[in-house]
Amino acid sequence: HSPSTAHQLIATAHALVHPRGRGIYATDETPDGIHARLAASAAPGQLKTFTDEEQTARRKAWRETLYSSLNPQHISGVILYAETLLQFQLAPVLIQRGIIPGVRADTDGYPLPGSPHGSGEVGTQGLDDLYDRCVAWREAGARFTKWRAPFLVNEAGTLPSPAAIEAQAGALARFASISQSAGLVPIVEPDLDFSGDASIQTSVDAHVKVISAIYAKLAIYGVLLEGTLLKPSFPQPGAKFAGPKPTPATIAAATVTVLARTVPPAVGGIVFLSGGLSDSDSTLYLDAVNKIVSAGPAKEPVAATAAEALANSKDVEAAVLRTMASRLPPLTFSFGRGLQGDAMIKWVAGDKEGAQQAFAKRAEECSKAATGTLH
Amino acid sequence: HSPSTAHQLIATAHALVHPRGRGIYATDETPDGIHARLAASAAPGQLKTFTDEEQTARRKAWRETLYSSLNPQHISGVILYAETLLQFQLAPVLIQRGIIPGVRADTDGYPLPGSPHGSGEVGTQGLDDLYDRCVAWREAGARFTKWRAPFLVNEAGTLPSPAAIEAQAGALARFASISQSAGLVPIVEPDLDFSGDASIQTSVDAHVKVISAIYAKLAIYGVLLEGTLLKPSFPQPGAKFAGPKPTPATIAAATVTVLARTVPPAVGGIVFLSGGLSDSDSTLYLDAVNKIVSAGPAKEPVAATAAEALANSKDVEAAVLRTMASRLPPLTFSFGRGLQGDAMIKWVAGDKEGAQQAFAKRAEECSKAATGTLH
Amino acid sequence: HSPSTAHQLIATAHALVHPRGRGIYATDETPDGIHARLAASAAPGQLKTFTDEEQTARRKAWRETLYSSLNPQHISGVILYAETLLQFQLAPVLIQRGIIPGVRADTDGYPLPGSPHGSGEVGTQGLDDLYDRCVAWREAGARFTKWRAPFLVNEAGTLPSPAAIEAQAGALARFASISQSAGLVPIVEPDLDFSGDASIQTSVDAHVKVISAIYAKLAIYGVLLEGTLLKPSFPQPGAKFAGPKPTPATIAAATVTVLARTVPPAVGGIVFLSGGLSDSDSTLYLDAVNKIVSAGPAKEPVAATAAEALANSKDVEAAVLRTMASRLPPLTFSFGRGLQGDAMIKWVAGDKEGAQQAFAKRAEECSKAATGTLH
Amino acid sequence: HSPSTAHQLIATAHALVHPRGRGIYATDETPDGIHARLAASAAPGQLKTFTDEEQTARRKAWRETLYSSLNPQHISGVILYAETLLQFQLAPVLIQRGIIPGVRADTDGYPLPGSPHGSGEVGTQGLDDLYDRCVAWREAGARFTKWRAPFLVNEAGTLPSPAAIEAQAGALARFASISQSAGLVPIVEPDLDFSGDASIQTSVDAHVKVISAIYAKLAIYGVLLEGTLLKPSFPQPGAKFAGPKPTPATIAAATVTVLARTVPPAVGGIVFLSGGLSDSDSTLYLDAVNKIVSAGPAKEPVAATAAEALANSKDVEAAVLRTMASRLPPLTFSFGRGLQGDAMIKWVAGDKEGAQQAFAKRAEECSKAATGTLH
Structure with missing residues (x-):
């Protein structure tokens, strides 16, 4: 990268997560995705049919309603679908x-x-001619991009497969390098599924394997890490895992x-x-993670002798967690559905202002979670 | 690792670098290495010859003199040569x-x-029967080990060679896993030579490549990172590189x-x-690195727009450096010669107390450098 | 792969290179590429301008002329451009x-x-929606695909870069796995440039590095090697390398x-x-390689003692070359321009039969080269 | 490698497997291992106790008896234990x-x-100071070395572990490079255990993964493949796998x-x-593999169309097996116990000549298996 591009990338990445408590609003659903959600948010009597033109106008209006009321103290950035950026031209708002x-860079x-x-493993697409699209996105006002790479996980350890890790991590790295070469900060999103039978330990191992593979690939492509963000999933047991649901503190650890x-x-x-x-879980988990950060690192030796370490193993564990957490980059949210659910119900019912207020309330909660001060 | 072993490893690693300002005294020279240094420290008239027995007694006495006066506020740990640990039994001191x-674990x-x-590239040896040696060292009181892996660097980029990176990083990882399995915290030491013609940028690239390779290998062997330390060299231009010597601030960045x-x-x-x-350079570099840490992270966005980032590129650079530095583990010293040089001259001249004082003075300077408060 | 798909892939790959002496005719230039060649093949007075429709008709006619006269004793397969397959429907011919x-699968x-x-390094594109295209191609009669991955080489060893090897080998592997899943045999084409300053030894090293990387990636994706072909370049010094041109025997070794x-x-x-x-070089190199194959392996020890090996080093070298060559899969051609140059000149001049005869002559020469019997 | 070293390595490797039908006699058991076997070969009344000196003399005598009668038409090389080479000085025989x-290079x-x-996974040791030992071995007459790397395999796919593959393949590659630098041909021995519950397909997959990893590591160290041999195990189901024992033809495929x-x-x-x-199985498997080689490659297309390939899938399979087998280096034996079992019983009973004859008979059988002409 030329130094000037590098400085812009770094400044953008930094501004997206500072000061602590600001996060990203993800609005990159496909048009079909939005309409499905809008329909699902309608009260029984309110369901209508729309022409294609009306649908397009609705999509734009929905986005405009929220974009025009976002509070920059809670929201640092918004991920747009390409149509919103290029056709609706909503970046200036x-x-x-x-x-x-x-903007979302992957297709399907x-x-x-x-x-x-x-x-059922999939490979994410959208690399062909990506540079040209990035250039157009930047001209329309975008300063960052996002690429989602879903991964399956199972308890037997055969998923994610080596092919999936290779393909998805490789695609993320090529996406990131192309994006940066066009002056856009890439958000790298490994999304590990939790609908399966994996335990939380297996989920942890899979996250470690996948995220390590991603950074190894990014290094090969010379991606400037300072000008990137990571959008990870929370490690957690799968829905089919038999056992009690872990507490937010366990997820956070x-x-x-x-x-x-x-x-x-x-x-x-x-x-x-x-x-x-659920809205509640995502905020609780984020809050729990940031509570560890806020506790601050252990600045004194946690045990004077090996015997002491043995006797106080819980303290050692807590101390090392706090210490590690204090070294992580800002930990915040990039939520979509979870931020806008209540707002959508109001908007579909015609209550524009109520929609904006509902969103603002939820954004404030997420912001608190991003500083560990929710509860 | 069993949880109890893990807790001990973590607590030991933590105690070796906390609170900030404590560092490690490296006394793992070979017997021949010590005698060469003792001889070089003698005033012209003081040179004597010694029998083997006298040499052994001298080695022990020299170590004992300093060990018995070390200030735990500045010195957290000492790396012993196996003889000092097993034959001289000095760990209890x-x-x-x-x-x-x-204890030093590599042979030659x-x-x-x-x-x-x-x-001229070399491979470090000492893996054969290492576990058994580790067990003996632990019984004699050792709680950590160290393995030095030297690397050559040249401007053409052919050194370090792929074979050297594979061999040395692989050996470090096997050493670390064996060491942890015996309950000893491994200190992983990649030592990149600067006697060649490499620029500082080439040195940076080589450090990135080598250290990344090491952590990739450690992951394969399941090494518990929380229970390890890294002992790196400072990236810097080689002695044969034509150009001005960089400032400590440049080295630190x-x-x-x-x-x-x-x-x-x-x-x-x-x-x-x-x-x-030189004693002076090593302390200045360490101090400069810790001054960046002490400056604290940039908590606000460093630039509101891309144009601002361009206009204030120096600020962006400084902010990202401070931010990255604030996320690093404690940065301290593991010095040998640089700590004991003056003390040795006094000791050889028969001034035991003077030796202890000289060491204490130097250790205090290093401790200040480890908090960025030297100058 | 299901066993039946596997058997089809294997049988197709086998049929493309058996019996020895059959090779592939590459006609996968872009429409613009063809017209440029047709124009260049015209005699000074024959240059005309054509409407788009006429151009399309010309492309089809040119292909039809040659396809309809190909000799299956020399030509086992033809690589089509997608238009020729899907619009012109020429597969049945x-x-x-x-x-x-x-069919050619990469775009640009x-x-x-x-x-x-x-x-100047490039990444090859065309993976998005490739499976769907493969399915359409198969329905139109195609049984194999081809993906070209160009690589640059320089004497300094910085090219091909790690990013290029990762990107191009990765794309080849994804292409190959997608192609096989649609029932098409992938031809994997690493094309190492020789316009630079690399020596033949550097070219050999680069070929080894690139081709090894490709097979490592193919293994990750579970590609069935038995159902693939390799389309490599000949290792050779670059055009800017100062030194005599190597003999075909040297290139072959x-x-x-x-x-x-x-x-x-x-x-x-x-x-x-x-x-x-040049037409001549490509045929001479292929012939020289196959002459080593035809010599057969060394079946007796090449030297009874180390001293004998030293004294007869040339014999040892020759013997090991013959032995290694005897273990390689069939070595044949996948030529384009080199096969059709003379034919094109005749065809442009209106001599359809002459074009067919010119092609047949050249195909026979290539076939001889593929059995090492050209000279 | 200097060209002269390379030629010697190549010539030695070639001589160890040519002409087809010659193989290697492995006599690298530890002293304790030999005595256990000698004791087990004694008839009930013949069991004696020996002094250490007598034991040493016995070991030497036993080796001398067989070495002095080996038929070079069947036996190309012998792997010695270091004592036999250096103390007993039996290489000249x-x-x-x-x-x-x-000579065997690994320790334990x-x-x-x-x-x-x-x-229960193990790592093989013996790299420390290996070069010096190689030099001494070469002076005593050795021209090749061998390093055994055992691997465990289970049906769940967790064994061999990534750590085991990394450690064992890495050690094999360092061994091979050190050995070649001392002028000795390395025999690389990955020995995949079949005492577990793995199916033959899992065993095949594990063999592919391990052997690929080994050649990837050898490439990093610049090992000259032409001057190496591979000593692999036969892929096969584990002893605890429920299911019928596969035929030699299945093992061979x-x-x-x-x-x-x-x-x-x-x-x-x-x-x-x-x-x-068992003696019988090892010879039957080797014979079955070589019968495929002797059948020769399929020189004509195995199916004209995809439909034909489907209809004749067994023929396609057989053809591709023969074709692949024809491209492999010579496939012969490196047997120990299997060659000498009968001979040992006779020798222990005092029948030296009978021992030599028993060995010769068995060596001839193995030689036949190495040309696929046993049955």
Whole structure:
């Protein structure tokens, strides 16, 4: 990178996660995705049919309603779908409010050959001509991009498969390098599924393996880590795992462990995804992680002797967690559904102002979670 | 690792670098190495010859003199040569003072086949039966080990060779896993030579490549990063590089960049080696690195827009350096010659107390450098 | 792969290179590429301008002329451009003659981010939605695909860059796995440039590094090697390398060495590319390689003692070359321009039959080269 | 390597496996190992106790008896234990008969840290000071070395572990490079255990993974493949796998598949180990593999169309197996116990000549198996 490009990338990445408590609003659903959600948010009597033109106008109006009321103290950036950026030209609405527009760069997935037969693993697509698209996005006001790479996990350890790790980590790295060469900060999103039978320990191991592989690939492509963000999932047991649901504190400990073992300190920031989690869980987990950060590092030796370490193993564990957490980049949110659910119900019912207030309330909660001060 | 072993490893690694300002005294020279230094420290008229028995007694006496006066506020641990640990049984002297004894685990190097012909690259040895030796060392009081892996660097980029990186990083990882399985914290020491023609940028690239390779190998062997320390060299231009000597601030910026791109936050601590540097340079570099740490992270966005980032590129650079440095594990010293040079001259002249005072003075300086408060 | 898909892939790959002496005719230039060649083949007075429609008709007619006269004793398969397969529907013309139609799968290159600044390295594109295209191609009669991955080489060893090897080998492997999952045999084409300053030894090293990387990636994706072909370049010095042009025998020895060190015996066959070589050179090199094959392996010990090996080093070298060559898959051609140059001149001049005869003559020469019986 | 060293290495590797039908006699048991076998070979009444001196004399006498009668038409080389080479000085006995002496280079294994807890995986040792030992061995007449790397395999796929593959393949590669630098041909021996519950398919997959990893490591160290041999195990189901024992033909097909997917054609030769197999099985498997080789490659297309390939899938399979097998280096034996069992019983009973005859008979059978002409 030329120094000037590097400085812009670094400054953008930094601004997306500072000061602590600001996060990203993800609005990169496909048009079909939005309409499905809008429909689901309608009260029984309110369901209508719309022409294509009306649908387009609705999508734009929905976005505009929220974009124009976002609070930059809670929201640092917004991920747009390309249409919102290029056709609706809504980036200026955000820029005016001091919020950074970004864009989703991946298109869609395809069944991954090389994956175990019938596994359901997919490969993410969208690399062809990506540089040209990045240039157009930047001209329309975008300053960052995002690429989601989903991974399956199972308890037997055969998923994610070596082919999936190779394909998805490789695609993320090529995406990141192309994005940076066009002056856009890449958000690298490994999304590990938790619908399966994996234990939390297996989930931790899979997260470590996947995130390590990603940073190894980024290094090969010479990606400037300071000008990137990571958008990870929380390690957690799968829905089919038999056993009690872990507490937010347990999830937070697993999350800190994963990140401390894998994320180079140069990375600009960490913005968690909420996919599949309830609004409540995603905020609780984020809050729990940041509570460890806020506790601060252990500055004195945690045990004078080996015997003392043995006797106080819980203290040692807590101390090392706090210490590791204190070294991580800012840990905040990049939520979509979880931020806008209540707002959508009001908007569909015609209550525009109520929608904005509902969003603002939820954004403030997420902001508190991003500083560990929710509860 | 069993949880109890893990807790001990973590607590030991933590105690070796906390609170900030404590560092490690490296006394792992071979007997021949000590005698050469003692001889070189003698005034012209003082040179004597000694019998083997007298030499042995001298080695022990020299060690005892300093060990018995070490200040645990400045010195957290001491690296012993196996003889000092097993034959002289000096670990208790240190333990009594609240200082942790460790031991050098590697034996010696051999010309590395697979390296470019005539390059001079070596492979470090000592893995055979290492576990058994570790067990004996632990019984004698040691709680950590150290393995030095030297690397050559040249401007053409052919050194370090792929064979050297594979061999040395592989050996470090096997050493670390064996050491931890015996309950000893491994200190992983990649020592990149600066006698060649490499520029500081080439040195930075080589450090990034080598340290990344090491952590990739450690992951394969399941090494618990929380229970390890890193002992790196400072990236710097080679002696044969034509150009002005960089300032400590430049060295410090390069050092922070290397470490932030490569060292997982889980690693317990970073203890620099001083090999080949003057006493003054090693302390100045360490101080400069810690001054960046002490400046604290940039908590606000460093630039509101891309244009601002361009206009204030120096501020952006400084801010990202401070931010990255704030995420690193404690950065302290693991010095040998640089700590004991003056003390040795006094001791050889028969001034035992003077030797202890000279050492104490130097240790205090290093401790200040480890908090960035030297100058 | 299901067993039935596997058997089809294996049988197709086998048929493309058996019996020895059959090779592939590459007709996968872009429409613009063809017209440029047709124009260049016209005599000074014959240059005309054509409407778009006429151009399309000309492309089709030119292909039809040659396809309808191909001799299956010399030509086992033809690589089509997608238009020829899907719009012109020319596959049946080939199938009727017992010749296997294939298709070019890559689209075009883009400057590779992560490559050293200004190096000119490119990444090959075309993976998005490739599976769907493969399915359409198969329905139109294609049984194999081809993906070209160009690489730059320089004497300093900085090219091909790690990013280029990662990107291009990775893309080849994904292409190959997708292609096989659609029932098409992938031809993997690493094309190492020789316009630079590299010596033949550097070219050999680069070929070894690139081809090894490709097979390592293919293994990760579970590609069935038995159902693939390799389309390599000949290792050779670059045009800017100062020194005499090597003899075909020297090129052949380098080629056998590269392939014997890198290509797993399971690979179906090796079909050389001729890009950038004169017609004469490409045929001479292929002939020289096959002459080593035809000499047969050394069946007796080549030296009874070390002293004998020293005294007869040339014999040892020759014996090991013959022995390695005898273990390689069939070595034949996948030529384009080199096969059709003379034919094109005749066809442009209106001599359809002459064009067919010119092609047939050249195909016979190539066939002889593929059995080492040209001279 | 200097050209002269390279020529010697190549010539030695070639002589160890040519002409087809010659193989290696492995006599590298430890002294304790020999005595245990000698004791087990004694008839009930013949058991005696011996002084240490008598034991040493016995070991030497036993070796001398067989070495002095070996038939160089069946035996190309013998692997000695270091004592036999250096103390008993028996290499000249072999050299005189035109048989090449070699030596075991590894010492012993240790439990591998980093392996799953309780797995029983070991790491092979012996790299420290190996170069110096190699030089001494060469002076005593040795021309090749051998290093055994055992691997465990289980059906769950957790064994061999990544740590085991990294450690064992890495050690093999360092061994091979050191050995070649001292002028000795390395025999690389990955020995995959079959006492577990793995199916033959899992065994095939594990063999492919391990052998690929080994050649990737050898490439990093610049090992000259032409001057090496591979000593692999036969892929086969574990003793605890429920299911019928596969036929030799099935084992042979699995073996050819593994080797064709992994072994670069440059490798000098393949000498199977027989560890754990009955005399009968090891010879039957070797014979079955060589019967495929002797059938010769399929020189004509195996199916004209995809439909034909489907209809004749068994023919396609047989053809591709024969074709792959024809490209492999010579496939012969490196047996120990299996060659000498009968001879030992006679020798212990005092029948020296009978011992020699029993050995000769068995060596002839193995030689026949190495040409596929046993049955």
